[in-house]
Amino acid sequence: MALINEPTVRLVSRTHVDWDAVAAFLDDEDVPPVPESIRAGEDEAAAVIEISARICYMSYGKGRKDIADFVTNLLSKGDGSVFEHVNYGFMVTGVSRALTHELVRHRAGFAYSQRSQRFVNESDADFVVPPAIAEGGAGTEKARELLESAIEQSQNSYKALVSELYKVLPEEDFEATTDRRKAVRQAARAVLPNATETKIFVTANVRALRHFIEMRGAAFADWEIRKVALMMLRILQEEAPLLFGDFTISKLPDGTEIAAPIHSKV
Numbered sequence: 389m390a391l392i393n394e395p396t397v398r399l400v401s402r403t404h405v406d407w408d409a410v411a412a413f414l415d416d417e418d419v420p421p422v423p424e425s426i427r428a429g430e431d432e433a434a435a436v437i438e439i440s441a442r443i444c445y446m447s448y449g450k451g452r453k454d455i456a457d458f459v460t461n462l463l464s465k466g467d468g469s470v471f472e473h474v475n476y477g478f479m480v481t482g483v484s485r486a487l488t489h490e491l492v493r494h495r496a497g498f499a500y501s502q503r504s505q506r507f508v509n510e511s512d513a514d515f516v517v518p519p520a521i522a523e524g525g526a527g528t529e530k531a532r533e534l535l536e537s538a539i540e541q542s543q544n545s546y547k548a549l550v551s552e553l554y555k556v557l558p559e560e561d562f563e564a565t566t567d568r569r570k571a572v573r574q575a576a577r578a579v580l581p582n583a584t585e586t587k588i589f590v591t592a593n594v595r596a597l598r599h600f601i602e603m604r605g606a607a608f609a610d611w612e613i614r615k616v617a618l619m620m621l622r623i624l625q626e627e628a629p630l631l632f633g634d635f636t637i638s639k640l641p642d643g644t645e646i647a648a649p650i651h652s653k654v
């Protein structure tokens with residue numbers, strides 16, 4: 389059993405533009421070709437937003453010529469729906485079931501695939517230490533000791549329950565071995581704590597991600613999910629500065645960080 393102090397967030401998928409198809413569309417519509425019609429250049433995320441926004445008024449080759457100005461105008465007017473065309477996929481690991489329970493409350497524009505506690509054996513699971521008592525925090529030794537001992541007890545109870553449940557759920561009651569295994573694990577997981585480590589694949593569009601980061605990057609959010617929201621934000625600010633550049637990150641007196649956008653809930 390390992391105790392995890394830091395989550396891991398990896399950006400693994402993004403939206404791409406098929407420039408040949410876009411060029412064919414512009415040609416069909418008898419409007420200027422890509423460089424004059426689409427000002428985003430090689431910034432594919434901004435390009436998708438520009439292409440989708442310009443179709444509303446068929447403004448290819450007209451109007452705002454600067455892509456930063458174009459995107460900021462959409463954000464400031466709250467024209468949020470065009471931001472739904474760009475998606476990012478993250479693999480998030482080293483996080484607790486407590487965090488993912490909060491994460492999956494974000495419904496609109498999100499897709500999730502999470503490690504199953506029914507299919508996967510949790511006998512050797514790892515556990516996440518809440519940031520308030522993560523390694524290195526001065527004076528938190530006693531709290532960590534209490535946490536470790538509670539986790540150890542839970543994991544021992546899980547293992548004992550698994551072996552007991554195999555005795556009381558006989559093989560002949562199940563059509564397949566996997567059904568019996570699931571029945572055992574789904575009952576035994578009752579004693580696993582919120583701190584149990586999990587892994588989740590999260591895909592979301594830019595509008596949804598902006599809302600998520602605003603809600604979960606705020607001071608009133610739990611420290612663990614706040615950390616993940618800020619990790620995502622830092623990745624996205626690098627990846628798509630025009631779409632996430634209006635968020636600023638600052639430090640609270642307790643040492644934790646928060647994020648807030650200029651353009652709220654577009």
Ligand SMILES: Cc1cc2nc3c(=O)[nH]c(=O)nc-3n(C[C@H](O)[C@H](O)[C@H](O)COP(=O)(O)OP(=O)(O)OC[C@H]3O[C@@H](n4cnc5c(N)ncnc54)[C@H](O)[C@@H]3O)c2cc1C
Pocket residue numbers: 493494495496497596599603604608609610
């Ligand atoms: C600090 C904090 C504390 C919280 N504490 C609790 C708590 O104690 N208990 C609890 O149950 N939850 C709690 N939540 C969760 C919260 O209530 C939301 O479920 C969660 O933040 C997801 O927000 P959302 O619904 O805006 O997001 P999404 O589900 O992603 O929705 C985004 C937006 O789409 C619109 N929308 C989505 N679904 C609908 C719909 N069905 N009908 C109409 N409009 C819709 C809304 O405008 C919504 O804001 C907490 C959240 C935070 C940030």
